[in-house]
Amino acid sequence: MSQSETRIGLIGAGYIAAWHADALRATPGVSVTAVCDVSEGAAKGLADGIGAKAFTSVEDLIASGACDAVHILTPPHLHKSLAIQCLEGGLHVLVEKPVAESAEDTRAIQAAAEASGKRFQAGHNFLGMPSYVRMKEAMARGDFGRVSGAEINWCFPLAPLRSGPFGLWLLREPKNLLLELGPHLMGFAVDLFGPPEIHKVELSKPINLPGDDTRFQGWRILASAGGVDITFTISLVETTDDRSVTLRGSSARARFDYAADTLIVDTENTSDLVVNPLKRQMALGWQHMREGIGNAWVQFTSLNTKQPYALSFRGMDAAVYGGLNGAADARFSGQTAVTVMQALDDALALVPSEQLTAAPPVVKTRDPKPTAMVIGGTGFIGRALTRRLVADGYDVRVLSRGKTGPFPDLPDSVETVGVSLHDRDGLVAAMQGIKVVFNLAKSMDKTWADALQNDVGVAMRIAMAAEEAGVKRLIYTGTIASYDMSDRNGRITEATGFPDNMEDRNMYARSKAECERRLMKLHRERGLPLVIARPGIVVGHGGPLQHWGIGRWHGAGAVRIWGPGKNALPFVLIDDVVDGLVRMIDTPKAVGESFNLVGDVQLSARDYFDAIYEALGARIKVVPGNLTMFYLSDAVKYALKKYALRKKGVIRPSLADWKSRAHFTPFVNDKPKEILGWTPVSDRKTFIEGAITHANLFGF
Known part of the structure; x- marks a missing residue:
């Protein structure tokens, strides 16, 4: 490894690659020097924007000597073979989660890393968030007392289950939903408490994909680790965003929101029965205000380049490349990846086979003759x-x-x-x-x-x-x-x-x-x-x-409609x-x-949401959108992007354009x-x- 700068190549130029590229460019001692994708246009599009070389084959990337390490960002079924190929080619690898499709495949990657003398590290990015680090340190100090229970949640709508595209890897098999999202949850548990023992798994909220191929939108897993009872919850229906880790201890309850990078700690106080609840709620209110103002300030001063998701990648990259020449950070090590994937395998083993079986393909009787x-x-x-x-x-x-x-x-x-x-x-x-x-x-x-x-x-x-x-x-x-x-x-x-x-x-x-x-x-x-x-x-x-032709959505329960919403x-x-x-x-x-x-x-926008309430009993918070303020906000962003960030091709905003959205x-x-x-x-x-x-x- 170079003593000066670590050169990174990105394999896969899809959506997630841009997040990795931005985080790496903000990481000291690191530069992105190569982008590889089977689509030459995708590879060049990302590479040209960051001053990197574009490749269309991993073989050419390895042979070029353009990088010292790679981030593998392709669909998960390609991770194992690509990781082993790159390790054997003399490159360190960081693999996006899930690092593979099973614990066995993950062990094969780890074995290749050990044989090559190179690092295999897992992209468990949420473990790098600042508020998570604060929570883990506080738990280690005993601030929460003896922790007896934990709830680790991913409750966030997954629109492709209902409106496509249905060809995504995570929808190909029923188990892929857990393999896609489970590493985040299991990663927290392994890092905080050690290897989980899985006791029970329940699936709920079935939905049929085309061809009557059933997927379950709800997953509830009961487990324990290190003397702590753990409940994992995945909910993919239209629901309030709750991506969080809650620790229940003898002295406090801590809730880390990894969608917002906030940490709120609820503790007891010694005041009398009259003042006690007031003081407790005031303490919580102060924490919420502190976290909210702090996050707003960070995003404002960074021009939104340090939003929570971006910070998770920056934290991960700082840990991975800050210690690349020393001891590996256990949060992102290959061994931790094996433990995480084994826990997911153990959970899948408790699910009835019929719930994990994709619908058999319909027997084809003739070749289509399309017109x-x-x-x-x-x-x-x-x-x-x-x-x-x-x-x-x-x-x-x-x-x-x-x-x-x-x-x-x-x-x-x-x-x-x-x-x-x-x-x-x-x-x-x-x-x-x-x-x-x-x-x-x-x-x-x-x-x-x-x-x-x-x-x-x-x-x-x-x-x-x-x-x-x-x-x-x-x-x-x-x-x-x-x-x-x-x-x-x-x-x-x-x-x-x-x-x-x-x-x-x-x-x-x-x-x-x-x-x-x-x-x-x-x-x-x-x-x-x-x-x-x-x-x-x-x-x-x-x-x-969440139809954006009607308004700007904030989760499934609130929408700021374009204009007053009466037309x-x-x-x-x-x-x-x-x-x-x-x-x-x-x-x-x-x-x-x-x-x-x-x-x-x-219907007007308000009529539409009233009809949703009348038909389905779901009240969605509807707020009118001031189109002039949208325009002025857009104008400020335009100026910042054009003159402060020096971005090219920025669209000049217009009031007529915003009014047309209404x-x-x-x-x-x-x-x-x-x-x-x-x-x-x-x-x-x-x-x-x-x-x-x-x-x-x-x-x-």
Whole structure:
């Protein structure tokens, strides 16, 4: 190991990689010098932003000598082989949790580390949080007295269980939910008390994934370690965020909130019976104020670069690389990882086998002969559209990043093909024999340059591939967000144009508008058989409770709506959207036209949440959002990012853009009714049943 600086490579350039990169860049004596991902675009995108080299194979990364250690950030089923490969290649490894899919695999990694003389360390990042360190030190001092019990919770909604994407590793098998989240909980227990002995496991709140494949959203594990009774709770339904560790001792009760990095200690006092409860509550109130102000100050002064999750990675990296040349920090050691994974294996061994068995695949009797293609078929609209097409007699080819999709029950009618949307030849080949292509793809980019490449460029590439393949109809989904909806007195029809200058609109709205402009140009100049659909706020089964088209959510129980929330919103049921899309296939007059698929029943935001309460008995705290204040806050952030942090491509905010989020301008939906014969639900009761009552918004 270099005496000066440790060079780190990141293997995997997905979402979690950005957190690791930011934390490593803030760690003294460390630099990120390489990024490796099978997707060259993903690798280069992350590497270019941090001044690192990009690789597309681990072999090339190892051979390059570009780094001394790697963080393995790929899906867990790849961890074991990659870790062993890198250890044998002479690199230290830190593996994201779960470090492997079993204790046996984890021991194999540890053995490889011992044989190579390199370090294997586990990414149990929450153990590096400042408030956790404070709690552990206080327990060691005896501040809590004799600790007899502990409750370790992960109660936080997991939206993919209800609204996808369903191809994620954590949803492939029932046990993966525990393997994904359990290391956080078991990591705390092992570090505080030692190896847990598992006594009982209960699963609850079942939910069916596509193909009637059951997953359990509730896990309750009873265990003990070091004389302490421990209850582990995992709850993935729409619930109040409770990610915490609570220790019950003879002298105090301590609660560490690892979502917020706070520590509150409830102790007895010696005052009389009258003053005692007052003094106790005042002490708790003071602690809450101290923790809240402290966190707010840290985030404000760091421009939100030291939020709790970021601090967890920084704490982990400081411990790992601060002691790399000395004794390993036990919290992150390979041996601790083995102990954690063994406890999870022991818990899984107590679960009835039928609860851990995935639904068997439906027997395939024939090969599909697709005439319809859905790009973006694994999303909310795409899944419903694909199933509707099959019901109408179509065989469907779904384009996906992977080779599997959320249609295990439809093997005779649906095939999933993994084709890059940047590969024109691959797209042309995939479109052979296809009559209609639905392009539902979208790219959530942060800069205009990225949007031009990943959204606009992809839309044009798909269009040209469809043209070359002889596709008869290309149906593109834009968004109503591209309109200026800030005027309460106006009306929006398909004849309403988008703003001439959209540089101050949010990136999604601007990018989608540019896609439409260029696609329509292809239609006019080259006869591209194009139809454009712009769905409204889509609701119904398979959609999320926390819909950001309505407001800014703060967990499942509170939402700050865009504006006062009294104006009608352009809601539309998922089944109605799909019906409109299907009608575009064979309607001759639809070619070259755009259609705003906005339903007839348009509740206000407040009406919508009142309906949730009436139908499901769940009262959600609804607070009006001051759009001018949103705009001013955005303007301050813009200035800080542009001038203080020197970030490029920052979007200049506009008040009109914020007002458009409130959908002040109502829509007229006559055109799709007249041309397509579209008949969206017009009965309020029927709409509420589809949007709320039968939508499984809370997961149970």
